[in-house]
Amino acid sequence: xxxxxxxxxxxxxxxxxxxxxxxxxxxxxxxxxxxxxxxxxxxxxxxxxxxxxxxxxxxxxxxxxxxxxxxxxxxxxxxxxxxxxxxxxxxxxxxxxxxxxxxxxxxxxxxxxxxxxxxxxx
Numbered sequence: 001x002x003x004x005x006x007x008x009x010x011x012x013x014x015x016x017x018x019x020x021x022x023x024x025x026x027x028x029x030x031x032x033x034x035x036x037x038x039x040x041x042x043x044x045x046x047x048x049x050x051x052x053x054x055x056x057x058x059x060x061x062x063x064x065x066x067x068x069x070x071x072x073x074x075x076x077x078x079x080x081x082x083x084x085x086x087x088x089x090x091x092x093x094x095x096x097x098x099x100x101x102x103x104x105x106x107x108x109x110x111x112x113x114x115x116x117x118x119x120x121x122x
Contacts (some may be wrong), residue, residue, distance in 0.1 A: 010056070037074070037076050037077065037080055038074050038075060038076075038080040038083055038084060039083070040083065040090075040091075042074065043084050043087040043088060044087065046068070046074070047067060047068070047088065047091070048067075049063040049064040049067050050064035050067065050068070051095060053103075054092070054095065054098050054099060054102055054103045055095065055096075055097050055098055057102055060106065060110065060113060065109070065110035065114050068106060068107075069110070069114060
């Protein structure tokens, strides 16, 4: 049976880790490339709602999908795409128990979830 609820300790660990990760990325990206318009700290903010799904599974949060859509819209240049990709790879590698197979499903799941939500809301 798959566990869908996180314990208080797991939530607190994930919250602490998210804050630490955001701070690390702020320092790492202090000297950003001049023609890029996105920073690692922004990528972290965009993708933080996706971390619980990547670690614990369950249902993909709608906020995660909306953030992925906003992140895609924020990548205005090839350099933005490279920065975002690098930040995602480095950040994911620092998250204990991240499930890469699960994370790799987010694109398809979010396209379907956002389409269904839009259809349901209108």
